[in-house]
Amino acid sequence: MESTEHSGRQQTATERRRRELLEAAERIVLRDGPDASMNAIAAEAGITKPILYRHFGDKGGLYRALAVRHTDALLANLATALDAPVLRRDRVEATLDAYLLAIETRPQVYRFLMHPSDEDHPSESSFDVGRHSAPLLRRLGEELAKVITDRLDLGPGGELTARVWGHGIVGMMHGAGDWWLRERPCSREQLVEQLTDLLWGQLAAVKDRVDGPGF
Amino acid sequence: MESTEHSGRQQTATERRRRELLEAAERIVLRDGPDASMNAIAAEAGITKPILYRHFGDKGGLYRALAVRHTDALLANLATALDAPVLRRDRVEATLDAYLLAIETRPQVYRFLMHPSDEDHPSESSFDVGRHSAPLLRRLGEELAKVITDRLDLGPGGELTARVWGHGIVGMMHGAGDWWLRERPCSREQLVEQLTDLLWGQLAAVKDRVDGPGF
DNA sequence: TTTCAGATGTTACTAGCGGTAACCCGCAGT
DNA sequence: ACTGCGGGTTACCGCTAGTAACATCTGAAA
Incomplete structure (x- = not known):
């Protein structure tokens, strides 16, 4: 529990990063509509795909x-x-x-x-028609x-x-x-x-x- | 215009083929929902993709x-x-x-x-929002x-x-x-x-x- | 009968997608 | 010095929509 402060800072840091990524994603989605691709979003954020997947699954x-x-x-x-x-x-x-x-x-x-x-x-699998x-x-x-x-x-x-x-x-x-x-x-x-x-x-x-x- | 009868028969033939393909497509769409792929549809119809594209663009x-x-x-x-x-x-x-x-x-x-x-x-291009x-x-x-x-x-x-x-x-x-x-x-x-x-x-x-x- | 047109069909490919494995680097704590 | 770990990258997989090129059959015209 000694690293509480540390992990707390990390927490806020990763949260901030997450928000930045979301803002980049929003820019792309607003520009490209439904054709927005993960590659494009990653590029807009100045990074590459796997980071997006680490953050958002x-x-x-x-x-x-x-x-x-x-x-x-x-x-x-x-x-x-x-x-x-x-x-x-x-x-x-x-x-x-x-x-x-x-x-x-x-x-x-x-x-x-x-x-x-x-x-x-991924969520709630099995064909739920309708x-x-x-x-x-x-x-x-x-x-x-x-x-x-x-x-x-x-x-x-x-x-x-x-x-x-x-x-x-x-x-x-x-x-x-x-x-x-x-x-x-x-x-x-x-x-x-x-x-x-x-x-x-x-x-x-x-x-x-x-x-x-x-x- | 002499080939009217010929092209007419061809017409009905291709129309029939088209209907067959549509029925195969329907079977697959009903089975796979929105995940139906052109490959699967072609396979269901007993043919391969390019024919589908010739018929439907x-x-x-x-x-x-x-x-x-x-x-x-x-x-x-x-x-x-x-x-x-x-x-x-x-x-x-x-x-x-x-x-x-x-x-x-x-x-x-x-x-x-x-x-x-x-x-x-393809149709009506340029982002028409909404x-x-x-x-x-x-x-x-x-x-x-x-x-x-x-x-x-x-x-x-x-x-x-x-x-x-x-x-x-x-x-x-x-x-x-x-x-x-x-x-x-x-x-x-x-x-x-x-x-x-x-x-x-x-x-x-x-x-x-x-x-x-x-x- | 030969030849030509047109439709049917195939294999093999491209380009791009979502998603992942493996690796690299810098920086904290022991 | 070593170890873990979060941020980051390259290179790949399997899949998709879509296409180019080639083969085959049929039926009408020369």
Whole structure:
């Protein structure tokens, strides 16, 4: 235990190095998108591949380490929007807007976070069919479910309802956001309003067309 | 033009060959998931790689050719559910159920369709940030938008509203379906009902918790 | 009948990827 | 002086997508 101070310093040193490597990796991922290779990242950091593998195990490890930072940041943003002491509808609007602002200002990061591509091969083996969506989406869904459970009185079986709604709303946000980012058919405010209208039951409220078969 | 009959026969012959190759590819993709390699597919078809490349150009071409079949099939299913002459809410339920039934019965196909992984590199070059979601989702969103525009009276600016709602609903379906397929927290019928409730404005209608800060 | 076109098929290769084994060096502590 | 150990490198493996070059069969035109 005499080497506590020493190992402590080493600890901070390796942590610092790790952060430097992560920053280099981020630069490359931002530049090359999903084509970022370990060679390129190592070169950007001024070193060679094996060091990366010593620090992060494999490519999935590096990507995961890179992802948690932004995931945490985004989740924090959304949490504040979700916890604002305003009307429920304003809170929903603020949350949607926070998400869309995030993906608008840093689309490369967004793309990286949402694109699991391969990774996570080593962990939880055996073909679990259906797995595909990014961990970030799952976390978002669960987080939103918690808030819904806390805030709304859903009666018996409400926990299931909350989770379905959480993942459904997150999916809606993601799908609409992805489409919007690609086509930019309107302003962010407009998009937020339309989506909030949708969540507020406008789909059920608007009238049928008069000239069509009125079902 | 004299060789019309000849080239016609050749046409059908190569088309048949192409279909055989696609069926072999499908078998392998269903077995190996996203790890399916061109070598494996060629071996399954009883041939070697270059023939695949002659037929489909590159791996993206093969995947695209493979995708359009299932995409068309799924779209046809959804279109019938969407066009059923029943109440609007029943139609929404039927559509959700059709989608979820499809991904439930053939999760590997679903996974393949939703996972662009790499592909489409050759076309529309230059980093178009934000692109990520599968073409299937885009088509679904647009298709749904068309139906909404046709059926609902959304007033001025209704076309934008329809597209936002279309992509938002498809995203909700996708997100919730993905989560449900992974965790199987309830039956399909329950999920459909909860999602329809969400779309029908229950999020706005339910009461706040009495014990919480009642916003 | 010969000859030419075109499709089918092969072997053998390139370039690059993720990942690893083996080795080197400098610097702490005993 | 010796020993361990963290940072670093070279050189490699097995794999992938993709390609060039060559062989073969078939059927139509000269």
